[in-house]
Amino acid sequence: MGALTDKYCIVGVGETPHMRPSNRTTLSMACEAVKKAMADAGLEPRDVDGMTSYQAGDSTTSNHVATSLGMRLNYSVDIFGGGSSTEALIGNTIGLLEAGYCKTMVIFRSMNGRSGRRMGGQAPSGPVPPTRAAEDNQFMMPWGWTSPAQRFGMSAMRYLRDTGTTTKSLAEIAVAHRYHASLNPKAVMRHPITIDDHQNSRWVVKPLRLLDCCLETDVSACLIVTSRERAYDLRQPPVFIMGGTGRTMAPNSAWNYSRPEIHYVAGNYGRNRLFGMAGISQKDVNLISCYDAFTFTTLIQLEAYGFCGKGEAGEFVKGGRLQIDHELPSNLSGGHLSEGYTHGVSMVIENVRQLRHRADDACPGWAEGTHSYDRQAGCRQVKDARIAACLGWGTETMSSSAILRGIAA
């Protein structure tokens, strides 16, 4: 068990609608997301004295958001990063709260991920403008190799070859996450898809097809963390932070490929710390969020975090195992593949809602925790959800994670 296991809780969550485009500033969206999370928790601006965010030079900062909302912060730091940042900042936050730097802390991401700066550098309207590739990028971009799909596609190709996995296993992940999106009124892509739909979708970067790739959306999303003593007085059932890891590296992290096996990704180096700190095993986990920038990133993380053996993920995901009412439901909101794109924070938000038994679905009583579990009627609450693992991904060589526990089941 970790020294701080269960001492801190996620008490508020909120987000703006996923838009393409938002026609808003990242400051405007962030203020809305933070206000919603405060309302969700039952907190006032004067109750929040810490704020942190992550961004890639594409967003507003904590001091602007706090100023707009009338907060005076005792702690504010914004970090650089995309995927893998959310769980890392949860780790930072509980350390800061324990040390007394602040009492209640907001974690947010705000991004015009479609209409503003797009991943891989693509401009909103088309190809990237001419660019000079600096540092390690000069050994990649001049050969036309610039985007996350290209990077991860290279790893996926080798993985498929080494393990005999086929792209039908990738399709299983696309189908599962889309099915969950079909039960999520907030999701951008809600029509269910089949394995064949995936197999017939166009190539983006072989071996990745269109339905292997996440969406790009404009959105802000927010979590609020405080001590369990404060959490007990707030509006929602608390969700306890059991353990986690922050941007755990694989060796030679800067150059993505110089390590013994291209698909032995960073989560392999973090999983014993994660489960050791949480004091549980993989078998205790009821649901996961598994970072789905691409179907492949979900697939490889299942191995990295020990939910199946090395090379076995392709078989593991078959038969709908990642779908609700099956063994290991994944990305219950639809994830980045089908709900929308937040660089990870929305996946943690969904896990919080699931652990409260308050998934915001079609059930009339969801806000009070009353669910029908009737999927035909649009219920996406996982029955008896107690423990969720959040498996974040930055690159093959960088991963963060968190295990959360609810008491509302």
Place this chain on the structure above:
Amino acid sequence: MATAREKPRPLIDNLTRPFWEAAREHRLVIQRCQDCRYFNHPPRSVCNACHSAALTFEPVSGRGTIYSFSVMYQPNVAGFGDELPYLNILVELEEQPQLFLVSNLSEVQREQVRIGGQVEVYFEDVDAELTLPKFRLIA
């Protein structure tokens, strides 16, 4: 090539200049530690293996194996629109395990690409200032 000027170009710095200058002369050189003989690519300020700063560039054979590849269909990258779909390969040079270069495979051999394919370097002069090492299949 009409689109060469639009393509991403290297921002050459003091650390990487020997690689690019050798490429201009159609030679492939890789940074090597003079203490432990480990090859480092991309070039580093200190050796990845032993942390020595005694690093110089040495010629390599230019032969290697295709460790993996991907085929780009998306018109994301300025200057590459006319070449879609194009092939990126990760070449493991024969001098050292996991000594990887990202490059392209010769256009005419696109259909023959396979993991494990043996390749050798050739040089494509983009313009007067820039030459890119690329690879062709030899087996």
